[in-house]
Amino acid sequence: MDADLILRSFEIVAERRPDPAPLVYGRLFARFPDMRPLFVRDDDGSVKGEMLSRAFEAILDFIGRRHFAHTLIQCEVVTHEGYGVPPEVFGTFFGAIKDAFAEILGPDWTPLMAEAWSELLAELDLYVTHPDQMAPRKVA
Ligand code: HEM
Numbered sequence: 001m002d003a004d005l006i007l008r009s010f011e012i013v014a015e016r017r018p019d020p021a022p023l024v025y026g027r028l029f030a031r032f033p034d035m036r037p038l039f040v041r042d043d044d045g046s047v048k049g050e051m052l053s054r055a056f057e058a059i060l061d062f063i064g065r066r067h068f069a070h071t072l073i074q075c076e077v078v079t080h081e082g083y084g085v086p087p088e089v090f091g092t093f094f095g096a097i098k099d100a101f102a103e104i105l106g107p108d109w110t111p112l113m114a115e116a117w118s119e120l121l122a123e124l125d126l127y128v129t130h131p132d133q134m135a136p137r138k139v140a
Contacts (some may be wrong), residue, residue, distance in 0.1 A: 001120050002115075017104045024052060035085065038084055070127050076090075
């Protein structure tokens with residue numbers, strides 16, 4: 001997975017769309033409409049915003065040193081089951097981030113970037129679907 005390309009996509013999103021949350025959650029709720037009411041407490045969008053920024057931090061750690069991302073993702077899968085979020089929704093959430101980024105980047109979204117993100121999603125999925133696996137190899 002080419003971490004530099006993923007990083008570059010984050011940089012462009014930060015420049016162009018400081019709040020990508022509506023694009024991400026719009027996609028997530030289109031795919032899983034029954035997830036929307038779980039955010040009933042979130043009347044001002046701050047829970048969704050906080051959650052997305054934690055997910056971004058986890059991805060940025062996951063593509064780099066992996067200090068905490070793998071454990072965090074495995075823990076969140078378990079905690080979120082308590083909120084009524086089935087594990088398979090995580091893959092859609094990460095996919096929604098990828099698709100939102102592609103939309104924001106427009107012509108700057110390259111095939112190599114898409115490939116790097118697909119590889120990232122596949123790796124993240126391993127941690128979601130096998131929460132009992134051992135600590136991963138470190139990248140870089
Ligand atoms: C790596 C992925 C994820 C991370 C790091 C994460 C993190 C978090 C965090 C930190 C909160 C608490 C935010 C706050 O109260 O300010 C939260 C709440 C929540 N998350 Fe996630 N989340 C992830 C994935 C998901 C997915 C895929 C869903 C599916 C819809 C989801 C649904 C929720 C809901 C419904 C709440 C609100 C619970 C409440 O009202 O107390 N999360 N998440």
